[in-house]
Amino acid sequence: MFPRFGVWSVLLCAALPLHTLACDACGCSAAGPATLGLLPATRGHFAGLSFQQQSFKTATADQAYTTVQAWGRASLSKRWQLYGFVPYRLNRIQQDATRTHLSGIGDVSVLLQAVVFRRDADSGAPQQVLLAGAGFKAPTGRHLSETDLSRQALPNSQPGTGAWDGQLAASYTLTGIRAGFNAEASYVLTTPNADDYKYGNRLGTSVTAFLRRRTGTVEWLPIAGGRFEYLLHNYTRYSRRWLNRQTGGSVVYAQAGVQAYLGRLGVSVLWSQPVYQAASGDLHTGSRLDGSLTFFF
Numbered sequence: 001m002f003p004r005f006g007v008w009s010v011l012l013c014a015a016l017p018l019h020t021l022a023c024d025a026c027g028c029s030a031a032g033p034a035t036l037g038l039l040p041a042t043r044g045h046f047a048g049l050s051f052q053q054q055s056f057k058t059a060t061a062d063q064a065y066t067t068v069q070a071w072g073r074a075s076l077s078k079r080w081q082l083y084g085f086v087p088y089r090l091n092r093i094q095q096d097a098t099r100t101h102l103s104g105i106g107d108v109s110v111l112l113q114a115v116v117f118r119r120d121a122d123s124g125a126p127q128q129v130l131l132a133g134a135g136f137k138a139p140t141g142r143h144l145s146e147t148d149l150s151r152q153a154l155p156n157s158q159p160g161t162g163a164w165d166g167q168l169a170a171s172y173t174l175t176g177i178r179a180g181f182n183a184e185a186s187y188v189l190t191t192p193n194a195d196d197y198k199y200g201n202r203l204g205t206s207v208t209a210f211l212r213r214r215t216g217t218v219e220w221l222p223i224a225g226g227r228f229e230y231l232l233h234n235y236t237r238y239s240r241r242w243l244n245r246q247t248g249g250s251v252v253y254a255q256a257g258v259q260a261y262l263g264r265l266g267v268s269v270l271w272s273q274p275v276y277q278a279a280s281g282d283l284h285t286g287s288r289l290d291g292s293l294t295f296f297f
Helices: 146-152
Strands: 005-007 038-040 046-057 061-075 080-095 098-105 109-119 127-137 165-175 179-190 202-211 213-215 218-231 234-237 242-244 249-262 265-279 284-296
Touching (some): 249 284
Antiparallel strands (some): 005 038, 061 080, 213 218
């Protein structure tokens, strides 16, 4: 079992993007890696799969975005840890009588994290962990040219973005014997692609509380908290600073879930429900489901 826990998190679209707002507003493909969730703060490697599904609605279309992602961590030293993410995206848009499917490998990303500060539990005092890091996303995913795009789909619904992005992330975790607390933030800095289209930069912050319970050899972590995400406008022509004012916005989620650890195996489920949203246009953000299966070695 894992006696001590910390939190490593980055903005996904879920995710997803990041995890986030509907893809015609912010771009699911443009979102950062999915949230990592609660992971043991001990050093070590892991590999696994994560899953995210989210739906959106406008006055004329229903949209569903699903991401299945291979991910893992390599412990480089006592202080440094390297994460990798390889997503596969399945996007569906139903507009009137027309249904569009776009699927394929998404943009691969990596994140290098450093343990800035760590104080282990001592004489009843809680453990504290502060992490910070940076990473990037490479344009490995399928991305239609502008000519093909005009006939097939919105720019934000593609599996890839065609652009390199950077990311900054930090988190602080306080872990006691029976409960813990985490606060985190991440920021994605985007660049224009070959079509001079630039997805908006994205900020994500969250506050989470968790309990620690044990049933036999299984350790359970019920989780509850909230998340705020803010997305800047996209640029249809970045060189000319042509803003797409139908993109961007903000959303606040209430979140609840559970994680369980049995030996080297970890399982997690997280439900996110929007409680406030301010999106450009008539966009409505639906609930989001995240899950993961992880093996530590």
